[in-house]
Amino acid sequence: MSDSDPSLSGTLLKETALAPWRSSLARALHRNRSRPYSRYFQLATVTAAGHPANRTVVFRDFLPHTNTLTVVTDQRSAKVADIAAHPWAEACWYFTHTREQFRLAGPIAIVGATNLNAELQRARQTSWEALSDNARQQFYWPHPAQPRDPEADFSPRDAGEIPPALFCLVLLAPDRVDHLELRGDPQTRTLYDHQSDGTWQVKTVNP
Amino acid sequence: MSDSDPSLSGTLLKETALAPWRSSLARALHRNRSRPYSRYFQLATVTAAGHPANRTVVFRDFLPHTNTLTVVTDQRSAKVADIAAHPWAEACWYFTHTREQFRLAGPIAIVGATNLNAELQRARQTSWEALSDNARQQFYWPHPAQPRDPEADFSPRDAGEIPPALFCLVLLAPDRVDHLELRGDPQTRTLYDHQSDGTWQVKTVNP
Numbered sequence: 001m002s003d004s005d006p007s008l009s010g011t012l013l014k015e016t017a018l019a020p021w022r023s024s025l026a027r028a029l030h031r032n033r034s035r036p037y038s039r040y041f042q043l044a045t046v047t048a049a050g051h052p053a054n055r056t057v058v059f060r061d062f063l064p065h066t067n068t069l070t071v072v073t074d075q076r077s078a079k080v081a082d083i084a085a086h087p088w089a090e091a092c093w094y095f096t097h098t099r100e101q102f103r104l105a106g107p108i109a110i111v112g113a114t115n116l117n118a119e120l121q122r123a124r125q126t127s128w129e130a131l132s133d134n135a136r137q138q139f140y141w142p143h144p145a146q147p148r149d150p151e152a153d154f155s156p157r158d159a160g161e162i163p164p165a166l167f168c169l170v171l172l173a174p175d176r177v178d179h180l181e182l183r184g185d186p187q188t189r190t191l192y193d194h195q196s197d198g199t200w201q202v203k204t205v206n207p
Numbered sequence: 208m209s210d211s212d213p214s215l216s217g218t219l220l221k222e223t224a225l226a227p228w229r230s231s232l233a234r235a236l237h238r239n240r241s242r243p244y245s246r247y248f249q250l251a252t253v254t255a256a257g258h259p260a261n262r263t264v265v266f267r268d269f270l271p272h273t274n275t276l277t278v279v280t281d282q283r284s285a286k287v288a289d290i291a292a293h294p295w296a297e298a299c300w301y302f303t304h305t306r307e308q309f310r311l312a313g314p315i316a317i318v319g320a321t322n323l324n325a326e327l328q329r330a331r332q333t334s335w336e337a338l339s340d341n342a343r344q345q346f347y348w349p350h351p352a353q354p355r356d357p358e359a360d361f362s363p364r365d366a367g368e369i370p371p372a373l374f375c376l377v378l379l380a381p382d383r384v385d386h387l388e389l390r391g392d393p394q395t396r397t398l399y400d401h402q403s404d405g406t407w408q409v410k411t412v413n414p
Contacts, residue, residue, distance in 0.1 A: 037303045052251035053297055145413060189355075
């Protein structure tokens with residue numbers, strides 16, 4: 001998948017009503033807000049070799065007027081290559097205070113510096129502006145996962161308002177959401193499936 | 208992969224010295240022990256269709272004298288089919304108190320009721336015995352992810368010392384471990400790679 005695949009950009013950007021799982025997720029974010037790590041989730045992708053890969057990422061926001069989740073990454077990160085090979089992901093988001101899990105699976109795309117879609121470039125710019133100075137620093141660090149050079153320069157620098165070329169936005173547009181609430185006896189599990197007509201099928205299932 | 212694949216059983220059971228990442232993981236478990244969810248991690252697999260799947264599981268223990276992690280599952284769970292199709296996984300384990308992440312990737316196997324390896328059956332039995340009464344109940348519940356029948360029987364039952372046929376042990380034998388410590392400026396990242404001679408290569412890399 002090129003990072004300017006027009007059909008996928010269309011899916012990710014499509015203005016849409018709030019999906020029915022959005023209110024449950026918003027409630028979980030609110031009720032767990034005192035724990036900063038409640039904004040972290042684990043993002044699973046498939047490598048070019050067909051192996052699963054899994055890492056913790058920080059939820060940034062939804063793309064405006066869509067149900068698309070955004071995170072940010074460095075172009076040099078292995079997840080960029082994974083997504084190029086297999087543009088599909090499953091996020092697993094566990095909230096420790098309310099003891100509930102959301103699994104969100106769907107197409108995923110990278111928006112890098114060379115993406116030609118103006119609306120996606122605006123979203124990339126907005127995400128950069130929203131980053132803390134501290135979070136911006138890592139985009140100026142040496143190549144991730146390469147051997148550490150004791151002389152390497154990790155000193156803070158003045159990151160401007162223009163995103164560096166390595167800064168990428170990652171877009172995940174869930175197609176299926178699996179919400180499990182461990183509290184309650186038995187537990188409550190709800191599946192949300194995106195239908196081809198754009199609506200969501202909601203089912204209560206066995207935990 | 209059959210659940211009694213002899214070569215994989217050999218790998219998973221092989222008595223071995225403690226891998227060098229074990230002390231860091233043991234320290235993280237100890238330092239985060241006041242938070243019960245520190246024993247949960249996210250397990251990524253690949254479905255038969257080639258999509259990533261990701262869910263929270265509970266770390267049970269290491270298989271004795273090995274570096275193999277164990278979790279338990281229901282034979283009817285989707286992860287059993289995933290692992291049959293692609294016997295490889297990556298666990299992502301984030302410790303919220305010490306702010307560190309372990310990614311553990313390697314071959315994964317299911318040990319079900321029909322597995323013929325005596326040592327693995329003993330491990331399965333031991334895992335069942337170590338489960339709380341509450342955790343045992345779910346193996347008697349109706350089929351996971353099937354539509355919830357309001358009349359379905361979720362009432363507690365007296366689970367005995369014999370594991371039910373649906374009870375499976377899951378074994379993950381990490382081949383590569385990626386340990387990231389967010390505390391510190393810059394962060395510290397260590398890669399552990401299992402070599403063909405059984406030793407581990409340890410490298411400090413850029414975060």
